[in-house]
Amino acid sequence: MTEDIALVVVHWTARLMVLCYLLRVMIDLRSGSLPSDNASQSRARMLWTIGCGLFLIHLSFAFAFIHHFDHAHAYQHTAERTAKVIGVEWGGGIYVNHAFAIFWIYDVIRWWTRGVESARIPGSYFWTVHGVFAFMFLNATIVFGPRYWIWIALPVAALLIAAYVSRKR
Structure with a gap:
């Protein structure tokens, strides 16, 4: 595969992943934080799962075709991009990304193993998840x-x- 095609895959999986996330958030907000009916839960869970899969494809393609399986290269690339934006050459965001991937996989597994009918989770967990995801994206x-x-x-x-603030009223 050429690097040009890999870049297209990396870019579009990121865009589609964010779209899945935003659609899931819209379902959640429309339903009052936690979708109350099984159909909404199923749609939200499916979008969450597809988004996670797209994120894993995104990571895999970036690591394989952009960084050529070289973690030091990925770290340096992250550091250089970060320096251009905030003036600090720091590549540690790559480790945050690894933790993010592990957490998203965990959350998808948690949702599928508990089932849609038992998907109610504490509001603090729910909003922490969305806060972290919004921050990362x-x-x-x-x-x-x-x-x-x-x-x-x-x-x-x-x-x-x-939308969140208006739902709280």
Whole structure:
């Protein structure tokens, strides 16, 4: 596979993964944080699972075809991209990404093993998950995305926050 095709896969899996996440959040917000009916739960869980799968494809393609299975290269690439944005050459975000992948896999497994009818989880866990995901996606957009994406990401984040606040009333 050429690096150009790999880049297309890396970029589009990231975009589709975020779309799955946003659609899941819309279901959650429309349903009052935690979808109450099994059909909404099933749709949200399926989007969550597909998003996780896309994220794993994204990571695999980036590591294989962009970084050529060289973790030091991936770390340096992350450090260079981070330095361009915040002025600090730090590649540690790659380890945060590893933890994020493990957590997402865990959360998908947790949701499938507990079933949709028992998917109610503490609100603190639910909002921590969404806070972490929003933080990761926003940071990835800022560090790795094209500059114009920030003008899309920030209003989307603001709309999600506004929707959450309006649901609390």
